[in-house]
Amino acid sequence: MKITKKVVLTGFITAVLICGVAFMKIASAQSDQPTDTQIQLVKNNCVQLKGTLNQLHASDALLRVNMGQLYESISIKLMNGFNGRVENNNLNNNSLLSATKNYNALLDNFRNDYQSYEQQLSASINIDCQNHPTSFYNAISSARTYRDRVHIDIQSLNQSITHYQSTLDQFESDYLLSLEGTTR
Amino acid sequence: MEDKLNEAVVDARSFIGKHSFLIFITSSILISAVVIYVSMQMYNSSGAAQLDLSRPGYVSVRSKVDTSDSDFQNYPANGPMNKGVIDDFKALLNKQAQKIVGVDAFGGSPLDPAALGISDTSN
Numbered sequence: 001m002k003i004t005k006k007v008v009l010t011g012f013i014t015a016v017l018i019c020g021v022a023f024m025k026i027a028s029a030q031s032d033q034p035t036d037t038q039i040q041l042v043k044n045n046c047v048q049l050k051g052t053l054n055q056l057h058a059s060d061a062l063l064r065v066n067m068g069q070l071y072e073s074i075s076i077k078l079m080n081g082f083n084g085r086v087e088n089n090n091l092n093n094n095s096l097l098s099a100t101k102n103y104n105a106l107l108d109n110f111r112n113d114y115q116s117y118e119q120q121l122s123a124s125i126n127i128d129c130q131n132h133p134t135s136f137y138n139a140i141s142s143a144r145t146y147r148d149r150v151h152i153d154i155q156s157l158n159q160s161i162t163h164y165q166s167t168l169d170q171f172e173s174d175y176l177l178s179l180e181g182t183t184r
Numbered sequence: 185m186e187d188k189l190n191e192a193v194v195d196a197r198s199f200i201g202k203h204s205f206l207i208f209i210t211s212s213i214l215i216s217a218v219v220i221y222v223s224m225q226m227y228n229s230s231g232a233a234q235l236d237l238s239r240p241g242y243v244s245v246r247s248k249v250d251t252s253d254s255d256f257q258n259y260p261a262n263g264p265m266n267k268g269v270i271d272d273f274k275a276l277l278n279k280q281a282q283k284i285v286g287v288d289a290f291g292g293s294p295l296d297p298a299a300l301g302i303s304d305t306s307n
Contacts, residue, residue, distance in 0.1 A: 034302075035304055037304050038297065038302050038303070038304060041301065041302040042302050045300075045301055045302065048301075049300060049301075049302070052294075052300060054241060056294050056295070057241065058241060058242050058244055058245045059245060060290070061234065061235075061237060061242055061245065062237070062242075062245040062248055062249065063289055063290065064234060064235070065235055065237060065249055066249065066250045067284065067287070067289050068235070069250065069253060070253065070280065070283055070284050071284065073253055073256055073280065074277070074280050074281070074284075076258070077256060077257070077258045077259060078259050078273070078276060078277055078280065080259075080261075081258050081259030081260060081261050082259050082261075082273050082277075083261075084261025084262075085259070085260070085261050085262065085263055085265060085269075086265065087261075088261060088262055088263075089264070089265040091265060111231055112231075114231075114234060115231045115234050118233075118234045137302070140295055140300070143295055144293075144295035144296065147290055147295060150290045151289070151290040151291050154289045154290055154291075157284075158284060158285050161277075161281050161284070161285070162281075162285075164277075165274070165277065165278070165281070168270070168273075168274060168277070169274075171270075172267070172270045172271075172274075175265070175267075175270070176267065
């Protein structure tokens with residue numbers, strides 16, 4: 001009888017916990033949904049919102065092209081060339097190659113995440129915000145998440161450049177030490 | 185059975201012979217449509233669409249593309265290695281890095297409800 005009570009109690013607590021977690025998830029999902037006021041604001045400012053998104057779409061595309069060129073040039077024109085020179089002089093370039101590989105992987109992430117962001121932003125712009133304000137609001141929320149990812153990619157790339165620079169400093173000091181060793 | 189099959193083949197040949205020009209035009213259009221569809225899929229999935237500022241909607245920013253780096257040379261992989269070479273490369277890398285690190289690209293929150301004027305508190 002005692003065991004049955006324990007089982008019932010355990011079952012009750014488990015059920016309460018499951019319901020609690022489910023309720024929190026629903027509450028969290030509902031907090032992402034626009035309120036009636038927001039839906040009304042979307043409808044009222046529909047044309048203005050589309051204009052703002054179109055401007056952002058164009059300015060972000062320009063930023064993508066300009067930043068992309070700079071990031072690509074650092075990898076293709078600088079890192080690859082210098083790594084090759086180190087190798088051609090029969091020096092150990094493993095740490096530089098590793099730093100470049102990491103940088104290129106982050107550059108790939110940036111390309112892919114920007115593509116996802118642009119596609120989501122384009123999808124948002126194409127939604128009829130007058131008749132589908134909730135879909136429009138949710139699409140913008142999704143685009144915001146993608147844009148945040150692109151921002152994180154940019155920060156990671158910048159850190160990766162700093163990492164390559166510190167690897168280069170280490171390479172230089174190792175190289176100079178090896179030269180001192182051979183001249184003695 | 186075989187006679188019917190032969191008859192059908194003869195009819196088909198006769199139809200092709202009579203309408204060869206029409207069939208040629210139709211098949212050309214169909215092949216073109218398939219090739220265009222495949223190329224558009226590749227254009228969209230490869231990321232080229234995101235870099236193509238000749239698309240409508242990008243007219244206002246097209247002229248603002250930075251072309252100052254177009255003559256930026258590849259660092260030569262062949263050549264000697266010494267302290268001067270390393271220092272020169274570090275200066276070159278630092279110069280490029282400075283152009284990037286100072287920019288808070290894709291930062292800010294232009295898509296926040298408050299920035300767009302659609303938050304609960306905005307009027």
